[in-house]
Amino acid sequence: MIDIGLLTFMVVIAIAVVRTRDLFAAAMLFAIYSLLSAALFAVLDAGDVALTEAAVGAGISTILILAVLALARRYEHPTGGHNLVALLVVLITGAALIYATLDLPEFGSADNPAQVHVGPYYIEQSYPDMGVPNMVAAVLASYRSIDTMGEAFVIFAAGLAVYALLGVRPRSGRFRRRREPEEEDAS
Amino acid sequence: MRENGILRIVARFLIPLIMLFGLYIQFHGEYSPGGGFQAGVVVAAGWILFALIYGLEAALKVIPERVMYVLAAFGVLLYAITGLMGVILGGRYLDFYPLLPGEHAAQQFGIITVEFGVGVTVATVVMLIFTYFARRKSEWEALSEEEPE
Numbered sequence: 001m002i003d004i005g006l007l008t009f010m011v012v013i014a015i016a017v018v019r020t021r022d023l024f025a026a027a028m029l030f031a032i033y034s035l036l037s038a039a040l041f042a043v044l045d046a047g048d049v050a051l052t053e054a055a056v057g058a059g060i061s062t063i064l065i066l067a068v069l070a071l072a073r074r075y076e077h078p079t080g081g082h083n084l085v086a087l088l089v090v091l092i093t094g095a096a097l098i099y100a101t102l103d104l105p106e107f108g109s110a111d112n113p114a115q116v117h118v119g120p121y122y123i124e125q126s127y128p129d130m131g132v133p134n135m136v137a138a139v140l141a142s143y144r145s146i147d148t149m150g151e152a153f154v155i156f157a158a159g160l161a162v163y164a165l166l167g168v169r170p171r172s173g174r175f176r177r178r179r180e181p182e183e184e185d186a187s
Numbered sequence: 188m189r190e191n192g193i194l195r196i197v198a199r200f201l202i203p204l205i206m207l208f209g210l211y212i213q214f215h216g217e218y219s220p221g222g223g224f225q226a227g228v229v230v231a232a233g234w235i236l237f238a239l240i241y242g243l244e245a246a247l248k249v250i251p252e253r254v255m256y257v258l259a260a261f262g263v264l265l266y267a268i269t270g271l272m273g274v275i276l277g278g279r280y281l282d283f284y285p286l287l288p289g290e291h292a293a294q295q296f297g298i299i300t301v302e303f304g305v306g307v308t309v310a311t312v313v314m315l316i317f318t319y320f321a322r323r324k325s326e327w328e329a330l331s332e333e334e335p336e
Binding site (some may be wrong): 055059067070130134137138140148 | 219222229232262280281297301304311319324
């Protein structure tokens, strides 16, 4: 029941994000969307994922989007008409994905592929192996340590990429002239 | 936002709590939900709140940019070197068992060390990205003051 309520809210907010032209409102709606999915993960007893979604999705990415919005204009360009090809592609892909869900194993069933492969080993052995009660931490940092190291390097690379793009000072007034009509829009 | 009294007082009260919660998520991650990634983000959020209210210059005095570069590299290096230590002490890469006598102690030492590395990198990289975006705005403003049309 809570799941259905949360999912309904998420669909409503997703439609609102698509409809709005105000990018500030879209950023805020995205934060709400992340918070709702964090609540959904918490309902599903996935504490680690819920914490990550709340901290990263609702917190940091919203702040970073707002920091970018301070540099860009607030309202989206109005685009004329609808792109029928795009609509067709989206509809076909969506229909294919929904058709594919019919083949998925039953949700939460004990003999799912996800439940019979390495899952039982982690559940039974992670505490005897390393004495760490939080299984997620044990899997992330020890069993799947190389994956997590790759993640850390991805974060580092993201920082380097932003440094490469924004670490140097702008030299000419080129940016300023392009910005002038935008500031009239925002005010 | 620097003149808003309510924000200043509430932030002064909240920022230590956010930092403390970040440390809790970092070092209690083996017992409760959390870990380096979330902790880094929470600590960075506390710092960004400080930067929003007291200004970027004041925040960069707390953690200078050079320190951030060093710490971001230090985090991933700590992770990689912890992995190498396993090789040097006679195991495989990222094998924690040879690190300490006692299986549980070795695993917990390894997990805490690599999670700390992840936390440091995530926190400093998020701070750096925010710094770049926030500073670009003031650089533009400085440019338009320098070259009036």
